[in-house]
Amino acid sequence: MQNRGKIVIRGIVQGVGFRPFVYALAEKYDISGWVKNLGSRVEIAAAGARFSDFCREVSKGTVLSTIDAVDVFPLDEEVGPGFVIRSSGEGSLDGMIPPDVAVCDDCIRDIFTPGGRYEGYWATSCVNCGPRYSIIKTLPYDRERTAMDAFPTCTACGAEYTDPACRRHHAQTIACASCGPSLALLRADGTETACADPVAAAAAMLDAGQILAVRGLGGFHLACTEEAAGVLKGRLGRPEQPLAVMVREDAVERYASPTEEDWGALRGRVHPIVVMEKRDPAGNMGISSLHTIGVMLPYTGLHHLLFARLGHDLLVMTSANMPGTPMITGTPDAVARLGGTVDGFLVHNREIVNRCDDSVVRDGHIIRLSRGMAPMR
Ligand SMILES: [Zn+2]
Ligand SMILES: [Zn+2]
Incomplete structure (x- = not known):
């Protein structure tokens, strides 16, 4: 039974919440390793007893992603313990910029939740929605290569960005009234x-x-x-x-x-x-x-x-x-x-x-x- 491997997923896998999605599945299946954005592909190093289950679910992708191919190679390095999102590397960038997505129902709810952090905030977004194509300067898709680079996150947004349980975990467009565009x-x-x-x-x-x-x-x-x-x-x-x-x-x-x-x-x-x-x-x-x-x-x-x-x-x-x-x-x-x-x-x-x-x-x-x-x- 295979319990480790390097998974390479190609397609529209940037700006579609892929890394936080992989992270959440790694937690669910007790997988050690890392995930990394490489332009038109995402690479995952994974090891754990439930590797096969993890691999199968990761292959389904997120709602916004389009997966062209999933390949599994032998993993020639030690990983773990734990699972991390690594910073992006250089890769092939052809045709990979994701389109803008209409604000999602969850974010609309946030905007109209009295007393909430996003109440009344016009540019509320998450990993499932918001601007992509219209703000991306170059790939890989990370905040510093988008128009959001001009708006460093506040402490509260930074906390959500790093919280694996949050819908804005690794959301490059995360922003609120105190730190975002006005x-x-x-x-x-x-x-x-x-x-x-x-x-x-x-x-x-x-x-x-x-x-x-x-x-x-x-x-x-x-x-x-x-x-x-x-x-x-x-x-x-x-x-x-x-x-x-x-x-x-x-x-x-x-x-x-x-x-x-x-x-x-x-x-x-x-x-x-x-x-x-x-x-x-x-x-x-x-x-x-x-x-x-x-x-x-x-x-x-x-x-x-x-x-x-x-x-x-x-x-x-x-x-x-x-x-x-x-x-x-x-x-x-x-x-x-x-x-x-x-x-x-x-x-x-x-x-x-x-x-x-x-x-x-x-x-x-x-x-x-x-x-x-x-x-x-
Ligand atoms: Zn949203
Ligand atoms: Zn903020």
């Missing part, structure tokens, strides 16, 4: 407004019919209510353009007639724009004069906080770029180009390394492959 509300000229809760102030502006540029995961959106959609189109000089909307999950059926397949796409980890039949083919003409409407659900903590403070259940959320030009990602650039179009900016101070537009799906087919899907292998 929000600000800017006037149209780019000067900052003094407000304790930029999200609440932004929601009040939107409810009042104003137009905001909102800095998100992969770039800026132009946001407004349905009533203000005509004003937005007028300012953009694009009266006929159908606009994508973001809708609270419990209100989707007020505007669209989703099929079961549409619901699957809406709620999946990508959270794309799903083009669906309108509930009323002649309704919501200010958003789209077609019989279809492009709907997405809130997919970041910021979006969920915004809707929690908003009187409306729908926001126009269209990419802030001119047709044929790339999405705007930097705040100074946005102010320079959009200052005449919007009444203000809701921004964060985390660098967008790779711009990423919203993906679009219709009848199960990908129309635009971007956020949550890109890079595609």
Whole structure:
């Protein structure tokens, strides 16, 4: 019976919670050794009586991982006692950057837990969710090679990062209100407004019919209510353009007639724009004069906080770029180009390394492959 070996797993195994997953299984099966990130593969040195069980479960991977191959080689070194996560090494990096993932239900719960560490924090994430592609500068995927490098963790975040029992064990994006990226509300000229809760102030502006540029995961959106959609189109000089909307999950059926397949796409980890039949083919003409409407659900903590403070259940959320030009990602650039179009900016101070537009799906087919899907292998 084999009781030791070196396991090499290839595929999308970075940014998907793989190392903490392996660590937890090592504890479960009383395995000694180590796990290490090597670009497009993870290497595990493992020894213990239940090696076979460990190997079988490790091969299943995490929810977000994609495993191409699992190989087991003889282990030519002594390991243990105990199991450790080793620092990353150099390796092959081709096609390995994981995509951004919509904020997970557990993190949404954290954001709305009164008195919790993440209450009201817009960039809450864990090993199962959050930005990846849009913040990664280079691989292997570790915080120092992402836009999160600018935000050293506080003591409490550091404690969760090293706690094997925590969902944020080895979560490279871990951050909270005291150490992580923060929000600000800017006037149209780019000067900052003094407000304790930029999200609440932004929601009040939107409810009042104003137009905001909102800095998100992969770039800026132009946001407004349905009533203000005509004003937005007028300012953009694009009266006929159908606009994508973001809708609270419990209100989707007020505007669209989703099929079961549409619901699957809406709620999946990508959270794309799903083009669906309108509930009323002649309704919501200010958003789209077609019989279809492009709907997405809130997919970041910021979006969920915004809707929690908003009187409306729908926001126009269209990419802030001119047709044929790339999405705007930097705040100074946005102010320079959009200052005449919007009444203000809701921004964060985390660098967008790779711009990423919203993906679009219709009848199960990908129309635009971007956020949550890109890079595609
Ligand atoms: Zn999460
Ligand atoms: Zn913190």
